[in-house]
Every structure is written in structure tokens, then in C-alpha cells.
Amino acid sequence: MTTNAMSAPTRPEPATVGEPAARLPCLITAAPHVPVPTLRTPTATAHAAGTVLVAVIGPPGAGKSTVVRALAATFGVPVFRLREAVRARPELLAGLPPTRDPLGWVGLEAVRRLLHATFVQGRLGVGCSAVLLDNFPGTAGQLALLAEIGEATHAAVALLELRADALTAAVRVGRRRVCPVCGPDPHAPAVPATDDPARCGSCRAVLARRDTDVPRLHALRLDRYTANRSEIADSAAERGIPHLVVNADATMSEVCRAAHHALSRLTGSPESSGSRP
Numbered sequence: 001m002t003t004n005a006m007s008a009p010t011r012p013e014p015a016t017v018g019e020p021a022a023r024l025p026c027l028i029t030a031a032p033h034v035p036v037p038t039l040r041t042p043t044a045t046a047h048a049a050g051t052v053l054v055a056v057i058g059p060p061g062a063g064k065s066t067v068v069r070a071l072a073a074t075f076g077v078p079v080f081r082l083r084e085a086v087r088a089r090p091e092l093l094a095g096l097p098p099t100r101d102p103l104g105w106v107g108l109e110a111v112r113r114l115l116h117a118t119f120v121q122g123r124l125g126v127g128c129s130a131v132l133l134d135n136f137p138g139t140a141g142q143l144a145l146l147a148e149i150g151e152a153t154h155a156a157v158a159l160l161e162l163r164a165d166a167l168t169a170a171v172r173v174g175r176r177r178v179c180p181v182c183g184p185d186p187h188a189p190a191v192p193a194t195d196d197p198a199r200c201g202s203c204r205a206v207l208a209r210r211d212t213d214v215p216r217l218h219a220l221r222l223d224r225y226t227a228n229r230s231e232i233a234d235s236a237a238e239r240g241i242p243h244l245v246v247n248a249d250a251t252m253s254e255v256c257r258a259a260h261h262a263l264s265r266l267t268g269s270p271e272s273s274g275s276r277p
């Protein structure tokens with residue numbers, strides 16, 4: 001199914017925060033080239049204060065949800081999750097064919113409408129130093145749409161990549177559990193009870209696997225990420241989008257610390273001063 005070619009990178013590697021990252025196996029599979037619709041909203045000037053739209057990507061199990069949640073709490077910045085936007089605004093998908101994607105991914109036109117509604121009309125992130133985009137973009141085409149949103153709202157775009165090797169990711173996915181009761185985000189990692197790790201520490205409900213962590217779907221998500229990661233990185237480089245890599249093969253507290261440092265650099269907040277490699 002997968003043929004992991006340990007290819008040499010085709011361009012200079014982005015700056016890595018933390019320990020040197022293990023090389024991500026590069027499965028160079030061309031992502032489908034879908035024409036990117038044009039988005040022009042000349043009146044939008046929402047992000048004059050210098051908001052950075054920080055796209056957080058990484059393989060499933062790299063710790064994106066945990067890191068994004070920690071960064072959002074620390075920096076007090078909002079989070080964009082495409083799946084939540086789809087759930088919140090189903091009317092925006094009117095007239096589009098229903099997705100037949102096994103992972104539930106929506107097409108580029110749906111993404112374009114959701115981004116526009118969220119950032120241009122909804123002005124998400126106005127007055128904030130950053131907006132964190134959890135697990136977005138999934139493709140280079142989605143990155144192009146995000147770049148258009150950045151232009152339309154005068155926000156900068158940056159890429160924050162969590163890089164974890166396959167073993168780290170598999171172990172995390174195998175271990176992680178969510179609480180089906182506590183919500184509201186069914187992807188939020190649960191905090192187990194100290195006396196019974198199988199139960200939620202808050203409500204004592206029996207913890208469950210994320211629906212997308214079943215082995216078949218996990219393999220599909222990992223394949224898709226691996227297939228798209230290089231094009232996203234190349235597209236970011238071509239667009240001059242800053243790209244920082246956090247080595248996610250460490251403990252989650254170390255990963256969060258490195259990600260905190262990376263976000264400080266991307267947003268130019270004081271913590272980053274004097275720490276350029």
C-alpha cells in the first residue's frame with residue numbers, strides 16, 4: 001500500500017525548533033491539482049493589526065490537538081477547525097455535491113466558502129496576534145486558499161509543522177482516548193481518572209477511542225498526510241510563507257514548549273527575542 005521512499009528533500013529544510021527531527025518518510029504522490037477558485041474581497045481589511053494565520057499540520061498522532069489547545073489557552077488566540085466550520089455552517093455547502101470522501105473531506109469550493117465566511121465575513125482573529133488553524137491545510141490547494149484569505153484580510157500566513165516519526169504517532173494514536181460525555185470537542189484528549197485510567201477524570205464515563213483513530217481510518221489519514229505534506233511545504237516555500245518545524249518525537253510537554261517558542265517567533269511576541277538559530 002505505501003512505499004516509503006526516503007527521498008532527499010528537494011529544497012532547503014525549514015527551521016526546526018527543538019531537537020533535530022527524524023526525517024519524515026516522503027511518499028511523493030502527486031496531490032490532485034484542482035483549479036483554485038479566485039477570491040477577491042477588496043473591502044476586507046480585517047487584520048490590519050498584524051494577525052498571523054498559523055496553519056498547524058502534522059501526521060495523525062503528532063499531537064496537533066493537544067498543542068493547539070495549549071497554545072490557544074496560553075496566547076489567548078482563537079482556533080479554526082475545518083470540521084467544526086462544516087458542522088456549524090452546513091448552509092454554506094448548499095448546491096455542492098455531497099462529499100464521498102472516506103475521511104469526510106470537503107472539496108475546495110466548500111473550503112473556499114467556509115474560509116471566506118469565517119475570516120472575511122466573520123472576522124475571526126481580528127485584534128488577535130494569531131489564529132491557529134488545527135490540522136489545516138490538508139493540501140497545497142487549501143494552502144492557496146488560505147493565502148488568498150491572508151491577502152484579503154491583510155493577515156500573514158505561517159506554517160507550523162509537527163514532525164513525528166511513524167512509531168511515535170502510532171503509539172500516541174493507540175493510547176489516546178476521548179470522553180464521549182464531556183465534549184464539546186469530540187477530539188479533545190481526555191484526562192483520565194487517577195484511580196482508573198479507563199475512565200474520565202471529570203465525569204467518570206468510560207473513555208473511548210476517537211472515531212478516526214480506528215486502524216483503517218488512521219492508516220488512511222496517515223497516507224493522505226504523507227502524500228500531501230511535501231506539496232504543502234513546497235507551496236509554502238514558493239509563496240514565501242514562513243515554515244517552522246517542531247520535533248514532535250518528544251514528550252507532549254516538551255512538544256508544547258517547543259511549539260510555544262515557535263509561535264512566539266511567528267507572531268513576533270517578546271519571548272522570541274534573541275533566540276534565532
Ligand SMILES: [Zn+2]
Nearest residue numbers: 179182200203
Ligand atoms: Zn468526561
